[in-house]
Amino acid sequence: MGRVENKVAVVTGGAGGIGAAAARLLAANGATVVVTDLAEAPAPDWEETGAALYLRQEETGAALYLRQDVTREEEWTRVLDAVIDRFGRFDILVNNAGVGFRRSVEDTTLEEWRRVMTVNLDGVFLGTRHGIAAMRRAGNGGSIVNVASIEGLIGDPELAAYNASKGGVRLLTKSAALHCARARTGIRVNSVHPGYIWTPMVARSVAAAPDPEKARRHLASLHPVGHLGTPDDIAYGILYLASDESRFVTGSELVIDGGYTAQ
Template sequence: MGDLAGRLAVITGAASGIGLATAIALAEQGGNVILVDRDGPGTEAALAKLPGAGHRAVVLDVTDENGWVDLAGQIERSSGSLDILVNNAGFGTFRSIADTTLDHWRAIIAVNLDSVFLGCRALLPMLANSPVGGAIVNMSSIRGIAGGANAASYCAAKGGVRLFTKALALECAALGNRVRANSIHPGHIETPLTAAAHGDPAVHARLLADVPMGRIGTAEDIAQAIVFLASDRSSYMTGAELVVDGGSTAQ
């Protein structure tokens, strides 16, 4: 069956890209997946791509506090516990600080950072009830470690995810609730969200020059790293940051 047989996972931003690749990877390891996304039709289409049974789709705007409360209630009533939470939903745009409106800043922070807080807060009681120990994987970025021009709001959000995850890990350890929390930091990855930018030959060449391994990453590259952080193979890791960037930040 795999390392995650019978474990229940929630994945946000699951309709496409890294979220969908992660859902497939977890399902291939025997996990039961709740795919969460605000795109209802897209989430239902993603659900059909998962191997095995026992999966379901939930339409949720990850910035909606009440929506998270409702999801927690559903999980509590159906199983009483949760084993894995992958806070993957996010987006970013390239804008100078001068061209970044307050509304745009808040939108970036809300989707990339507020949603992580809301998801962890709402589902932590169920994760603490996991008979195998809960695992949280929060999606940061190499831009949560190293800054980038024209990406201030995204860097702020992903840097926030990085340190929020460390604080959460320490809090869980102090509580003794057996919940681990780690962040993952992808580099340049080909996904539907990045396809338009990567399709520009000049942009693609610039990004490729930034990667010592000489290729742009895939959603599957990140999914396999998330599976590792969600499984018992990383049982002594908490508060850690796993960088998956082809060597970009090693330079």
């Protein structure tokens, strides 16, 4: 039996990076996985992700790719209604979609601030709100995993909006977890806080540096283990929180950062 056998999962921002890794691992452990992303057509990473999902689920054709803008409330309704209509249940939501933005508080414009908040915080709020409602309707309880960051735990002088958005995800998660627990919904809500992970987002940031190799070595040096993490490092944490193994875990923050925040 897989660790999430017979469960139905939705992973936002799942066409690449951490989202794609989480989708692959959930599928490999028995879940029916619905991947959503902003692109009308799947991004290049989806070819690999989709192959892994369909390899397991080719007989049922269960794995789906759906376009979704997580900042639009009506799209949450459309996606989750489609999931329940097709599969009859909804057990796991991974709120992974997000954007990175490097700028100090003085240099950040209001428009830039609002863009980061809309995707990183509003999107998670909408996902959590509608995810809880859909899970309650399906009647099986469930697990919501919100992907935050170590930047939701510590400050960085060049990440004002990103710090604020990910810090908001952390406390929103705790509030939602308490609400669900006290209402006896059977729904758990937790956050995951990655260190620097070698994803397309981080790779683009490094490539834009005057000396990309030096920039990569610097990022790696920030972690006591001496190297950057991989998407799979985070996906295994997501799998644990999504599974019944973590049935006594809610309102928690799982830090996966190579020792970054232990310093």
